[in-house]
Amino acid sequence: SAEPLWALYVGGGFDETLAKDLLAHPNEDVRMWAIRLQGDTKKIGSAFRDALVALAKTEPSPYVRAQMACTAKRLPAADAFPIVRELLQRADDANDLQIPLLLWWAIEDKALSDRDLVLGLLDTPESWKAPITRKTIVERMARRYAVEGDYAACAKLIADAPGKDFQDLLVVGLDKAFEGRRLETMPAPLAAPVAALLKAEPAGATLLSVAIRLGSADAYADALRILGRKNLKESDATTLIPLLGQIGSADCLPVLLSFLQSGSTAVKGAALAALQPFQDPAVAPAVIKALPGLGGAHRARALSLLTARAPSSLLLVQAVAAGALKPSDIPVAELQRMAAFENAELHALLLKHWGKVGAPTPGEKLAQLHSIRNIMGKNPGGGDRARGKAIFTKSCAVCHTLWGEGNKIGPDITTADRKNLDVLAMNIIEPSAVIRMEYGATQVLTTDGQVLVGLVVEQSEGALTLLDANNNKTVVPKSRIQISKASALSLMPEKLMDPLTDQEILDFFAYLQGDTPLAAAPAPKADVLPGTAPLDKQGDLSAEMVAGIDRFLLREIEGSVEKRAAFWKRDTSTKDAYEKSVAPNRERLKRILGIVDERAKDAVPEFPIPANQAGFGFALATSDAFQVRSLRWPVLRGIEGEGLLLIPKEASGPFTIVFPDADQTPEMMAGITPGIPEEQQIARRLAEAGCFVLVPTVIDRADTWSASQIGRTTNQPHREFVYRPAFGMGRTIIGYEIQKALAFIDFVHRPERTTPIGVFGIGEGGLLALYAGAVDPRIDVTWVGGYFESRQKAWEE
Template sequence: MRQGGTHLNPHIYEDIAPIVDHRHRSAHGGARIYQSDAFAPEETGRLFMANIHEHAVLSDVLQPSRSGFIASHGDEFMMAHNAQWVGFSMEIGPEGALYVLDWHDADICGGDVLDKDTGRIFRITPSESHAVEWDGRYGDLRQLSDLELAQLQESRSDWHARRARVILQHRASTRALDASALTHLNTLYETGATTPLRLRALWSLYITDNFSLESLSDALQDKQPYIRAWGVRLIAEQDTIDPEVLLTLEELAERENSPVVRKYLAAMLQRIPNDRRWPIIEALMNHPEDSEDPNIPTLLWTGFEPLVAEAPERALLLIEDANYYPKMAEFVGRRLVEAGHMSPLLAALHANRNEHLLRGMVGGLEGAGDIEAPEDWDRTYRRLRRKSETRALATTVAQLFGDAEAERALMSEVMNATLSPAQRIAALTALAPSQPDALREALFGLINDPNMRIASIQAVAAFNDPELGELLLSNYANATPSEKEAIIQTMASRPVYGWMLVESLHDGSIQRNEIPVWIARQMRRVVGSGFVEIWGPIDELPGDKAASYARYHTLVTSGMAADAANGQNVFAQACGACHQMNGVGGLIGPDLTGSNRTDVDYLLTNLIYPDEFIQDDYRMVLVTSRDGRTYVGTLVGESDRQVTLRPIGLKDVVLNRTEIQSLEVSEESLMPEDLLSVLSDQEIQDLFAYLRTAEASAQ
């Protein structure tokens, strides 16, 4: 499970999203779905989670939704009222109680164990248990007969059912199980009152090698979707799948009306030979209602993706009518570009003018550098331009191919004040990387258009032009805070602008405290020692870190009046470029909504010692292109051909590897050590007040 970073397969373009429908200040350690009888019946099926930062056990209510579930916030099941209580794992016991492992340490996120002898296990049970007692409930299950273990599959206590299955599996590895036990399990599978009971019987029979492949095939015809789904899953576990069974799976995919079963069919694609995947994929694609499912499209694409590169024409035929499955058409278009199959892609676009396929083509061409248009592009372009839904995308592709007419069309959109700001900005963003002279001249006027100002400032970074740098600096004094931030970031993008920013610091027209620390790091890379001379040491706390820690700790715990509302503004300026809080802010670093931000020591440790505990996904990456532009951010995607970078304060940038002069993955965190040093004492107080208030928690 990834918290961030790049996918293992560069051709998987989207992740499966979380199932929660809410935000909560939490980081979870361990989870367990309650399947026992001690607590009230309404707790059965609820997801219990240890919440590390709230020192609590929370619960979510799981509701079926499409092919999966939605998790809605339940209640604060148990509050520890102890700042060192750190729940990390859970189990349900034989009596139905919830057992929680408490790591119990003052440092809940670090690598050092400060208190090695304080770990505990808590047992949580209601004051009056609903559990039904029976002889042997707390005995050694290994002393039970095969039949008695089989009968435990009907227990409300999942603890007993699971352990009974383990014992049966062990016994079946050395001898045949008693016929009475098998009869009981087969009867439970055939006539069980609920699907969970039938599944327990199925699992018991399967793991003891008493459920044949023929029986698994029969399970595919069952009236209950989860029985059919598990039939698919267990068939997929075979080393090789019999061709006749594959035919049965193909027939199932054609007629299946449950999204749950279709999800399992999509997931199993990776387990079968490529040439046998086509019929199942085609059948699953004939369910347009799955196009917005949270799981099926990604699973389906994972199995489909290798086939697209192997057989592009067949893949295109499959998504010919894919307006009802737009995401798949987009993925196919992008994959074909990455595989170099431009001719069949253009033939398909000429025939059906599919905007989703064309959008995928745009995604595949991003960052491709100087590329020549395929010989059959012109006639396809003329046809795509005649359809309103594909006109803008086609113009973008043509511009990427260096088409002068397309460049003029985009320039016309930039200057057309009757269009929406979003359309004009999109045209400006598409044009800027090619640095056309017409756009350079237009920027001197566009910067005065309130709707285009920030986009124009950012577009200057694509050029290497001192006059444009002077334009930005001349507008700095009267700029809004967000405009000033954009100007400073643009001035830090290239040496020619960087030296101009150094001069502005020298003459006082821009103050040192107006330069974010992360920009200072970028300037060190862009300008070098010349910047360090005026700025001073970067990433070094003044004096001793321990002394700084003590000073800041005294400051924020002194009881001095603090303004949390202003702290939100400080957060936006100092932290918001990289971190989110309640859905607002950047995506470079971890989302702080769920962090342990009520703990002063936790906050100070991460602010003063940010390099001590860095996940690889959040290491600072510095990229300099061959034309001299520098980016600072994190890697979010890479392939043999491209690198996708998430720069601080900008949208994701796709760079062709041939255009990169240097790419450095730093051992440092993106967060500098001296972040607090640029803030006043009052700003620090306000920032901590905002971070620590309950009001900053989203519900």
């Protein structure tokens, strides 16, 4: 345990000599905190540094290695980098989610202040080839120095790279550094290295991209020639086409427009994205011409391109007026986007072909909600979930996930309050009413009048990347951005329900409000397995299943007495023999309950002082017979128990733990707040009888409050989680509650102590008491009240 170390540190007894000695301590927490506390001084002596360097080679704990990386960031480079160098060689951390990035954090912090020492980390071929360096450091180092404009450092990295594979990693880093921008002329330090790379072998698309971004006119001409080839590789096209969209000039337009008619699916998508910045008069007519042949995401991308500017929006609406496109070809979201432009001719055509397309009034929204209520109320169960799923996939899945299907641009609605029709409908009718922070959109106005809206998913030195409601990414060079501001509107458009018929509304909500994912299409008819029959039941199958499980469990309980001999080998000759004979059964019960984690060792409870009780000492309440204090005690790593400790003034009884019912608080059980009749205040009565009493806080079954910004409660009280084991982790809430009691017993129990230990429980707390007494032989008495019904016959077991 690290608690004594903290006490030494606070009391002034911690120094570097002790820290060095503690690096050999068997407990990983002690080693970790010794490094943390000494490192926080931001200076260390050579002896401690050498000890850390040696430890970095052999330290088995990833927690300690992560702390060493964090400490290295705080130290001067001369002390930090010998440690970093050794940690970079730890191949076992190459796939860790944190340690490689913590090491990059330590390196990047000194990239400018200690440039030569940073570059010195890659002074041998072996240092380049370390898995962490190769996977995490090389590309980022090139990108960092390129963004800073230290082209000499970039040139040195290229020169020192021990082979083409590492040069390619550096090229990728340079390409990311210059995303969205192009230099006027090639920086002098990079001219020779880049020329050498281009001459070494036929240039790859990424290298050409870097050369173009660095101002090479020859590389730009080569890119246009490559894109004009008949045998163009798709990978080259999808690398070079976005580049032209970011920094290309008008001379690349013919090549980009040609891909709308002849390119592959991926190439067409790249071309549409690349055409976004161009306001050349030839672009919009070509995209409109290609629209009938585009589908899915490409069609959405094309419409987004056209509706981002007023002139191209007018051409699109005129194409509908001329009969080249149907009004139904234009989604509501794009109509509303066009309606925002101040263009009288555009507004007139919108009104003529689509009617009012602006935002609905509050009255219209309320009327639509009433309409949905009426449709659903008159036809309960009248929807077809399969048809509803098709509507969801078309209208919602591009942004939202339900039952694991869809995208994550917007919130996952699987766990939303879907049974509440009003809540569900209003979130669709008025999507901008409440927008969670992480889903807030940004609106960008470019210097050429283009309006783009999306989530900011990446920012670099030269560009902003937006993700729109159609799951399309657009890289906007910052040089093109005139205004960037948070949008008050959700990416989710309004009026999504307008095109739906009454039957489609029934189908749509039948799918949205379903309790389970929609079953896949039935497999071809197969032979029926022996002893089975096709399932042809109707009605609520989930309720039927629960009833069947209940019947099965009752049968098993009834028959358990006859089966007991096969599973229990009780030896009642002596107490020790009995404990040994049932030990395997106890261990199996622990696994079933999820009591599988090692509890905190040598843990010491503490008496926290509530903020509003500072003037009254530790005691929350005092009576003639006992005193009440709040208590907190370590349970598992990162998990603590909390509750009240009742301390009798004349201690004569055992230590007791009282689990309250799930809607009762420790204060109620102690009699210091109302809520429980006096005769049921078990904790108070035990304390008055001379017992030490711990009352842990348990999950409140009456608590249905949600932290949602919309201020609504959840549709499931927290007590439900008590009965929902986390099978994927092998742990349960019940197990955690029991661990709280066992951790306190770890503290109070001593082999030489004769004072008995008892566990009491009321209601759901009775369940916890029963299980705690069953798994831990240190508990002498278990008292259960108000939990079991007569039919359960559990006491007979």
